[in-house]
Amino acid sequence: xxxxxxxxxxxxEAELLxxxxxxPQWGGFHPFVxxxxxxxxxxxxxxxxxxxxxxxxxxxxxxEVLGIGPGDEVIVPAISFITTATAVSRAGATPVFxxxxxxxxxxxxxRVREAVTPKTKAVIPVHFGGVICDVxxxxxxxxxYDLVLLEDAAHxxxxxxxxxxxxSFGLVGSFSFQNGKVxxxxxxxxxxxxxxxxxxxxxxxxxxxxxxxxxxxxxxALGTNFRLSALHxxxxxxxFERLPxxxxxxxxxxxxxxxxxxxxxxxxxxxxxxxQTQNAHYLVTGRADCGTRNEFCRRLAAxxxxxxxxxxxxxxxxxxxxxEKCRVMPCPIAExxxxxxxxxxxxxxxxxxxxxxxxxxxxxxxxxxxxxxVLS
Ligand SMILES: Cc1ncc(COP(=O)(O)O)c(C=O)c1O
Numbered sequence: 472x473x474x475x476x477x478x479x480x481x482x483x484e485a486e487l488l489x490x491x492x493x494x495p496q497w498g499g500f501h502p503f504v505x506x507x508x509x510x511x512x513x514x515x516x517x518x519x520x521x522x523x524x525x526x527x528x529x530x531x532x533x534x535e536v537l538g539i540g541p542g543d544e545v546i547v548p549a550i551s552f553i554t555t556a557t558a559v560s561r562a563g564a565t566p567v568f569x570x571x572x573x574x575x576x577x578x579x580x581x582r583v584r585e586a587v588t589p590k591t592k593a594v595i596p597v598h599f600g601g602v603i604c605d606v607x608x609x610x611x612x613x614x615x616y617d618l619v620l621l622e623d624a625a626h627x628x629x630x631x632x633x634x635x636x637x638x639s640f641g642l643v644g645s646f647s648f649q650n651g652k653v654x655x656x657x658x659x660x661x662x663x664x665x666x667x668x669x670x671x672x673x674x675x676x677x678x679x680x681x682x683x684x685x686x687x688x689x690x691x692a693l694g695t696n697f698r699l700s701a702l703h704x705x706x707x708x709x710x711f712e713r714l715p716x717x718x719x720x721x722x723x724x725x726x727x728x729x730x731x732x733x734x735x736x737x738x739x740x741x742x743x744x745x746x747q748t749q750n751a752h753y754l755v756t757g758r759a760d761c762g763t764r765n766e767f768c769r770r771l772a773a774x775x776x777x778x779x780x781x782x783x784x785x786x787x788x789x790x791x792x793x794x795e796k797c798r799v800m801p802c803p804i805a806e807x808x809x810x811x812x813x814x815x816x817x818x819x820x821x822x823x824x825x826x827x828x829x830x831x832x833x834x835x836x837x838x839x840x841x842x843x844x845v846l847s
Pocket of ligand 1: 525527528552553554555597623625626646647648649658659660804
C-alpha cells in the first residue's frame, strides 16, 4: 500500500534548520521559537503559547503554576497516555481515574461529577484521537465545584468544537509535538492559554524564573529550563505550514473510508459530537466487534495498514499505579475498550485515494477472516 511514512520533511525544514544553524542562537531565544509560540497559540484560539521540551513537562508545568500538590486530587480519564496521570503524581497530588464514554472514548462527565470531593482541584480531559470531549458538561462541573479545566490536547492540534479550538475551552491546554503527533519536531510541547497571569507565571517558571524587561541573570521564581529549542521550532514552523491542508486531506479520506465500509457492522468507529467542526484525526479509533480484536489487527497489519490494538492497559492497571497513590472509580467501559478497540495512524489518511479503497478492502477482509477464525 502507498501509505506515507511519518514524520516526513522536505526542503522547507532543511531551509529553516539551515537558518538556525547559520545563526548564533540554536536555543530557546531564537525568533523562530517566539514566532511559533505566537502562531500556534493563535491557531488554537489562545492569546499565549509557552513552548517546552515535550507534552509531559507542559502538564507538570501547568500543575505547578496552578499550585496543585500534596493533599489535592485531580480527575483524569482511565484511558490516555501515561503522563496525563503521572504528571499529577509527580506534582505530589493524587490522580483519580474515571471511566470514559462508550462511543467517544472521552472522559465521561457523569463519572467526573461522581468523583469530585472537597480535595478535587482540577480535571484533565484528553480529546482522544482528536475528538473533542463534552467540554460544555465539563465546564459546568468545573464552575459548580470551582475546579480548573486543564485540557490535555496532545491529540487535538486543530480540533475544533462549534468553531472553538482545543486548548481554548479551559484555563489552559497542553500540546505535544512528539514524533507520532500530527504536528511534530520529534519532541516538543506547548501550553496555550488566554489568561495573562497564568501565561506570565508559566513562562517565567519555564525560563529559569526570568521576567520580561529584567536582566538575564535575575531570577524571580523558583523556575527551571523547559525551553523549546530553535532547532525544534524551525521544524515545527515548517510542519505547521502543512497542517491545515493535511487535516483537510485526512477529513476527506476518512469520510471516503467510512462510506466504503459503512455496511460492515462489525466495525464501530469512535463518534464525535455533531458540533465538532474540525478533527485532527490523530488516531482513527474504532471497535472490532468481529470476534478477536488481536486477530483482526494482525490481519490488517499484514495487509500493510498502520494499526495498533489500542493501549494494553487502562492507566491504573499499569505497574506504576500498583505502587503509586491513586483513586480508581469503577471503569467498566475502559476495561472493555482495551480488549475490543484499535486505532489507525493518521498517516494512513494522507495516502492517495486508491489506497483508501485498499484500506477499506483490508478492513473487510480482516473482519471476515477474524469472524471465520472464531467460528472455526
Ligand atoms: C494524551 C497525551 N498526553 C501527553 C503526552 C505526552 O507528550 P510527550 O510525549 O510530548 O511528552 C502524550 C503523548 O505522547 C499523549 O498522547
